[in-house]
Amino acid sequence: MSREGLERYQVWWYLSAVVLGLVVGAVWPWGGHAGEALVWPVLAMLLYATFTQVPLTSIPAAFRDGRFLAVALIGNFVLVPGVVWGLLQLTPADDALRLGLLLVLLVPCTDWFITFAQLGRGDATRATALTPISLLLQLALLPAYLWLMSGTDFAVVFAPGDVWPALLVLLLPLGLAALSEVWFARRPERDRIRQRLGWWPVPLLSVVIFLVAAAHVGPARDALDVLPVVIAVAAAFLASSLALARLLATAGRLPTVQGRTLAFSLGTRNSFIVLPFALSLPAGWEIAAVVVVMQSLVELFGMIFYLWFVPRHLFPQPESG
Structure with missing residues (x-):
């Protein structure tokens, strides 16, 4: 199987991982505890x-296309948070659910977004250039979003003693x-790695989803009543992201391929x-997990x-001449 084929059918890997993890966690509870550690x-x-x-060293180059970037x-960081806040008003007053x-809804994707943009006939180059800026901005802005949009004192929930492992797992x-990107760039043959x-x-990610499912059988069972809410x-x-992409692409006069890229970025x-x-x-x-x-x-x-939908209906190829 090619890498593109693997990514195209990844949803089935993840769905299988969820089902298998729930079964393992229900049949062997000790396996769930081991999964939580792993x-x-x-x-x-x-x-x-x-x-x-993610090409972290390409951040300066990303600023060359100011219109698409803006x-x-x-x-992603002004209008989408407004959409998220509006949707949140329609959910039950459950702090963990919210x-x-x-x-998950406030942080734009920096990995499979590029893959889907390419598969959806978008501009993979601009998608790749956008990702490092998006990654740094979301890490900086997420605490502010949580503070602005929530009535809960998440400073208590995210106690430093509990959060530092998460920060270490992310920042390390x-x-x-x-460092690896700099090392790869020194010799062309290293790019194979x-x-x-x-x-x-x-x-x-399939393994992570399996382990999370196995370790959270109880919470998943308790969360069955909120499943329709999450899906909705x-x-x-x-x-909403599709509609927003169409409006922004029109207002920004983006070419068709950039409009498609924007749709996948917002979604x-x-x-x-x-x-x-x-x-x-x-x-x-x-x-919450x-x-x-x-x-x-x-x-x-x-x-x-x-x-x-995106390449055929939302941003179809303009008819020539």
Whole structure:
């Protein structure tokens, strides 16, 4: 199987991982406890493999296309948070549920967004240039978004003693990936290593989802009543992102391929970036991690629709002459 084929059918890997993890966690509870311990190192490996595919040294080059960059950043960091806040008003007053939705919907994707943009006949080059800026901005702005949009004192929920492992799992792979990028660039033959690391994210994310499911059978069972809410909010978010992409592309006078790229940027979210924070929450907040995984699965099914709808109907190729 090619890497493109692996990524095209990744949703089925993740869905299988969820089902298998729930079965293992229900039949062998001790396996769930082991999974809870293993998820952190596997998640760190996943983040490192993914960050090596993000061209962190291309940040200066990304500023050369000011129009697309401005439209994408305004959409993701100004307008999308407004959409998320509006959707949140329609959900039950459950702090853990709302926190999970805030965590996952406020951060634009920096990994499979590029893959889907390419598969959806978008501009993979601009998608690649956008990702490092998007990654740095979301890490800086997420605390402010949570503070502005939530009535809960998350300073208490995210106690420093609980959050530092999540920060370590996130920042250590990011730093190693930045060093690796410099190392790869020194010799052309080393780029083969980076290309091989590009195969890792899908299987590693499958393992992470399996371990999370196995370790959270109880919370997942308790969260069955919120499953329709998560599905409805995630679906409404995907639909809103399509409408927003069309409006922004028209206002910004973006070419067709850039409009498609924008649609995938607004619709995809960075679920595994915030998963460490959801997993670090204290007892009573486990549903937040379940919500993050649920949303990612809904999103992946939504991307199947995006791949058909965006290039054919939302941003069709203009007729020549």
